[in-house]
Amino acid sequence: MVMKEELVSFLNSEFPQANFIIESVGDKSATIRKTISHEHLRPGGTVSGPVLMEMADVALYVAILNEIGLVALAVTTSLNINFLRKPSAEKDIIAKCKLIKVGKSLVIGEVSIYSEGLLEPVAHAVGTYAIPPASRSQK
Amino acid sequence: MVMKEELVSFLNSEFPQANFIIESVGDKSATIRKTISHEHLRPGGTVSGPVLMEMADVALYVAILNEIGLVALAVTTSLNINFLRKPSAEKDIIAKCKLIKVGKSLVIGEVSIYSEGLLEPVAHAVGTYAIPPASRSQK
Amino acid sequence: MVMKEELVSFLNSEFPQANFIIESVGDKSATIRKTISHEHLRPGGTVSGPVLMEMADVALYVAILNEIGLVALAVTTSLNINFLRKPSAEKDIIAKCKLIKVGKSLVIGEVSIYSEGLLEPVAHAVGTYAIPPASRSQK
Amino acid sequence: MVMKEELVSFLNSEFPQANFIIESVGDKSATIRKTISHEHLRPGGTVSGPVLMEMADVALYVAILNEIGLVALAVTTSLNINFLRKPSAEKDIIAKCKLIKVGKSLVIGEVSIYSEGLLEPVAHAVGTYAIPPASRSQK
Numbered sequence: 001m002v003m004k005e006e007l008v009s010f011l012n013s014e015f016p017q018a019n020f021i022i023e024s025v026g027d028k029s030a031t032i033r034k035t036i037s038h039e040h041l042r043p044g045g046t047v048s049g050p051v052l053m054e055m056a057d058v059a060l061y062v063a064i065l066n067e068i069g070l071v072a073l074a075v076t077t078s079l080n081i082n083f084l085r086k087p088s089a090e091k092d093i094i095a096k097c098k099l100i101k102v103g104k105s106l107v108i109g110e111v112s113i114y115s116e117g118l119l120e121p122v123a124h125a126v127g128t129y130a131i132p133p134a135s136r137s138q139k
Numbered sequence: 140m141v142m143k144e145e146l147v148s149f150l151n152s153e154f155p156q157a158n159f160i161i162e163s164v165g166d167k168s169a170t171i172r173k174t175i176s177h178e179h180l181r182p183g184g185t186v187s188g189p190v191l192m193e194m195a196d197v198a199l200y201v202a203i204l205n206e207i208g209l210v211a212l213a214v215t216t217s218l219n220i221n222f223l224r225k226p227s228a229e230k231d232i233i234a235k236c237k238l239i240k241v242g243k244s245l246v247i248g249e250v251s252i253y254s255e256g257l258l259e260p261v262a263h264a265v266g267t268y269a270i271p272p273a274s275r276s277q278k
Numbered sequence: 279m280v281m282k283e284e285l286v287s288f289l290n291s292e293f294p295q296a297n298f299i300i301e302s303v304g305d306k307s308a309t310i311r312k313t314i315s316h317e318h319l320r321p322g323g324t325v326s327g328p329v330l331m332e333m334a335d336v337a338l339y340v341a342i343l344n345e346i347g348l349v350a351l352a353v354t355t356s357l358n359i360n361f362l363r364k365p366s367a368e369k370d371i372i373a374k375c376k377l378i379k380v381g382k383s384l385v386i387g388e389v390s391i392y393s394e395g396l397l398e399p400v401a402h403a404v405g406t407y408a409i410p411p412a413s414r415s416q417k
Numbered sequence: 418m419v420m421k422e423e424l425v426s427f428l429n430s431e432f433p434q435a436n437f438i439i440e441s442v443g444d445k446s447a448t449i450r451k452t453i454s455h456e457h458l459r460p461g462g463t464v465s466g467p468v469l470m471e472m473a474d475v476a477l478y479v480a481i482l483n484e485i486g487l488v489a490l491a492v493t494t495s496l497n498i499n500f501l502r503k504p505s506a507e508k509d510i511i512a513k514c515k516l517i518k519v520g521k522s523l524v525i526g527e528v529s530i531y532s533e534g535l536l537e538p539v540a541h542a543v544g545t546y547a548i549p550p551a552s553r554s555q556k
Contacts, residue, residue, distance in 0.1 A: 014182045043153045049196050049215045054189035076188045077523065078545070080219040080358045080497060082386050082404060084379040100402055101362040105522060106494065106547070108360050110388070110402070124378055124388065126360060126404060128495070130523070216384065217406070219358060219497045221525050221543060223518040239541055240501040244383060245355065245408070247499050249527070249541065263517055263527070265499060265543060267356070269384070292460045321431045327474050327493045332467035354466045358497040 007062065010070045020055070022062055028099040028109075030063035033092050033116075047087040047115075047122075056081055056111040056125035059097035064107050064129050067099060073132045077106070081125040088115040093122075105131055146201065149209045159194070161201060167238040167248075169202035172231050172255075186226040186254075186261075195220055195250040195264035198236035203246050203268050206238060212271045216245070220264040227254040232261075244270055285340065288348045298333070300340055306377040306387075308341035311370050311394075325365040325393075325400075334359055334389040334403035337375035342385050342407050345377060351410045355384070359403040366393040371400075383409055424479065427487045437472070439479060445516040445526075447480035450509050450533075464504040464532075464539075473498055473528040473542035476514035481524050481546050484516060491546045494523070498542040505532040510539075522548055 004025055011022075023031040034040075034055055042048040057076055064074055087093060094116055099109040106128055113123040143164055150161075162170040173179075173194055181187040196215055203213055226232060233255055238248040245267055252262040282303055289300075301309040312318075312333055320326040335354055342352055365371060372394055377387040384406055391401040421442055428439075440448040451457075451472055459465040474493055481491055504510060511533055516526040523545055530540040 044212060049218070050189055050193035053192040053196075053218065057188050057192075073183060076222055078219070078221045078495065079188070079192065080217070080404065082217045082378075082406070083215055084386065100360075100399060108362065108402070121378065124386070124404065126358065126402065128360070217356065219543065221517075221545070223525065239499075239538065247501065247541070260517065263525070263543065265497065265541065267499070322490060327496070328467055328471035331470040331474075331496065335466050335470075351461060354500055356497070356499045357466070357470065358495070360495045361493055 006070065007065060010065070011062070020058060023094070025062060025066040028063065028067055028102065029097060030059055030066060031094065031096045032059050032062055033094050035092050036089065041089050044086075045089040047089065047093060049083060052083065052087070052093065052113055052123045053079065053081055053125070055093055055095040055113055056123070056127060059095035059111045060109045060127045060129060063097040063099050063109055067102055068107070068131060071131065074107075074129045075132075077128045077130045079125060079127040081123055083123050085118075085120060085122045087122040088118070091115040091117055105133075107131060145209065146204055149204070150201070159197060162233070164201060164205040167202065167206055167241065168236060169198055169205060170233065170235045171198050171201055172233050174231050175228065180228050183225075184228040186228065186232060188222060191222065191226070191232065191252050191262045192218065192220055192264070194232055194234040194252055195262070195266060198234035198250045199248045199266045199268060202236040202238050202248055206241055207246070207270060210270065213246075213268045214271075216267045216269045218264060218266040220262055222262050224257075224259060224261045226261040227257070230254040230256055244272075246270060284348065285343060288343070289340070298336060301372070303340060303344040306341065306345055306380065307375060308337055308344060309372065309374045310337050310340055311372050313370050314367065319367050322364075323367040325367065325371060327361060330361070330365070330371065330391055330401045331357065331359055331403070333371055333373040333391055334375075334401070334405060337373035337389045338387045338405045338407060341375040341377050341387055345380055346385070346409060349409065352385075352407045353410075355406045355408045357403060357405040359401055361401050363396075363398060363400045365400040366396070369393040369395055383411075385409060423487065424482060427482070428479070437475060440511070442479060442483040445480065445484055445519065446514060447476055447483060448511065448513045449476050449479055450511050452509050453506065458506050461503075462506045464506065464510060466500060469500065469504070469510065469530050469540045470496065470498055470542070472510055472512040472530055473514075473540070473544060476512035476528045477526045477544045477546060480514040480516050480526055484519055485524070485548060488548065490549045491524075492549075494545045494547045496542060496544040498540055500540050502535075502537060502539045504539040505535070508532040508534055522550075524548060
């Protein structure tokens with residue numbers, strides 16, 4: 001596992017336009033948070049689907065980097081998301097990722113996404129990342 | 140089906156921040172295009188996954204609106220996307236949606252996503268929208 | 279919630295050819311077990327994918343019936359499964375379902391599937407069932 | 418590509434209990450057919466979901482074998498299926514697979530599943546197979 005500070009600094013340099021906070025990273029898991037502003041909303045006063053998809057994707061990426069090291073070239077190969085409840089327009093979005101398989105070439109994780117303060121998730125995703133061979137052999 | 144002009148005007152008022160062009164809409168289908176700029180890229184000079192997911196989601200929405208009428212409250216219930224090839228950082232992204240089921244409460248479609256000029260898709264998605272009961276009874 | 283005995287008797291009459299045991303049903307959850315025999319295997323001495331998919335589908339169905347009542351006509355609308363590890367040819371397969379949304383018309387759940395005695399899941403699925411309107415109004 | 422006769426003989430020896438006919442195999446595609454009997458039905462007189470999932474999985478496998486050679490150990494890593502319409506209990510089920518990416522380690526395809534004689538598909542699936550490194554290097 002890598003230090004949280006290294007992870008933050010790596011993500012800031014690789015994804016300067018991203019806009020989220022790492023709440024915690026741990027054993028095959030990560031929690032991230034995003035403050036919602038007007039640009040993230042859609043009609044009906046709810047957070048847009050693509051914002052939730054991005055949060056799922058990033059939470060997976062953070063959990064994976066923490067597990068396998070700072071490999072910029074890990075890439076998403078698939079993402080499956082179910083939208084469960086209407087997110088609040090006024091609350092932060094929190095994404096909690098748990099890796100369910102860390103293989104040599106594929107890593108799979110699930111992500112539960114919450115509006116802060118609500119008990120039940122607003123979305124649930126399962127995603128797969130491919131780990132490039134070069135990164136694997138360095139480990 | 141609705142007029143393309145009505146659709147464009149509806150989307151502009153509902154999604155002012157969205158940034159795409161409707162190339163064509165037709166019988167249970169729609170093609171949209173987005174010009175890629177720096178904010179859409181990720182390390183390695185490729186278009187970020189969330190941009191492709193958003194294009195899949197929007198292409199579905201445009202095809203559905205064209206089919207069932209201008210229903211702002213149709214909502215995505217699920218999206219499954221596979222990333223197939225590295226998109227070009229210099230080319231427009233084009234998403235072609237074909238609806239495979241237009242039911243009373245659920246509409247399902249598939250979307251092939253291309254970097255302009257390349258023959259093979261960079262991503263493929265399948266998504267489901269729920270149609271609110273109110274909209275259905277008005278039709 | 280319904281009695282486990284009622285559930286078992288309903289499933290036996292509706293699915294006489296099915297071949298599984300309900301281990302437990304509870305608050306938005308269900309665990310089922312299947313004994314693996316030669317017909318469930320594929321080359322390499324592992325349990326075939328379709329057997330795992332069926333277990334995911336049935337575990338969801340049992341959890342849903344327990345939650346909403348004995349509605350034979352609830353139907354699967356989608357299933358997404360990831361195969362994570364090679365199941366053992368000699369162990370029972372156990373599927374644990376947890377519903378993540380019980381809506382009026384759609385129910386969504388996730389299922390972790392295990393080879394008995396192994397800590398890590400052999401597969402993970404997310405599925406959606408549609409609940410027919412008639413059943414809803416009876417409740 | 419391999420000869421259809423070789424493919425049939427390989428499948429018969431590897432999957433003796435399988436019960437389908439290869440209608441055609443071609444450039445990154447395959448069509449298979451299964452005759453439906455009582456054991457494949459569920460309440461309401463329709464073909465059970467797991468039978469459709471198996472058809473999707475097998476159609477993918479046939480298309481992949483035809484493309485990369487007779488590799489028994491190619492394994493499904495994920496399958497996403499949407500059930501669209503009620504299949505007929507009296508008609509054969511036909512599954513048409515088209516591969517959308519044939520990579521070195523992952524192959525992805527989509528499958529449209531029909532009740533014979535009906536124009537619109539009863540289900541649509543997207544699946545991924547992993548190709549073991551040994552098979553790759555032999556090619």
